[in-house]
Amino acid sequence: MLDGLVKWARAKSPWVCHLNCGSCNGCDIEIVAALMPRFDLERFGVLLEGSPRHADVLLATGPVTRQIKDRVIRIYEQMADPKFVIAIGTCGVSGAPFYPGYNILGGVDTAIPVDMYVPGCPARPDAISYGVLKLLATLDPQAEKLVQEIEARGDTRGLVYTPEQMAEQREDTEAARG
């Protein structure tokens, strides 16, 4: 019963913290747009927090630079367990187009484990909302139902990738390059 209560509370109040790893600010503005009343991410209980100490989900934008890598890891370590990371924007996903610049290590997953990828330059606010919802679907059956409803309503391919889908995508890209 206690486990059920914890799971319910966790799924209904995923507090997020925004971290710019080296983004141009494009995706950061879209995160704000996703949280505002038009897309209203807050209807799922999402609350933007200033400190990772209070957050469950880290919304990371931009490529990981050599300078920020240690800071990203430290911030991730300082989050309370259980924690999730969503890489937002094409730079957060792979570092592109800045990778392989002299100061760029790649996407967010070069520093910390990522649970959901939301590509786009910048990532669309509805895609960010969908990414968060897909993450919540792993915790909450109601959110899962909503994701299925959204997927039945329209084509959502390419909006959000799970780590497994991203690994497949990368393999395909490598194979195409030969």
Place this chain on the structure above:
Amino acid sequence: MTVLYHPATVFALSLLCGWAVYLFGRALAPASRVIGGKLKTYACGENVEADSFPTAYHLYHAAFIFTLLDVMALVLGTVTGTAIVWMVAAYLLVGLVAIIILFKD
């Protein structure tokens, strides 16, 4: 019934409520994993050491004496007419000892 309103009872009940909330939180929270910079001061990801932020303690004594005097003035100001004189005197004495200890160095 008056036992319920007694300050000692209220204090004990408050303490029990606090512990109950704390224990409930402990039961809900997953086991803590202390890794890397988990226990470090949060400074937007910066690796700060304790001596990076020297605290100015020279004003601490002044702030503390004003706090003591304020609290003492508040307590004496709200003393009822039926208060026992020697208890008020004892309270003042304890305050005086606290101030002496504060400035003994």
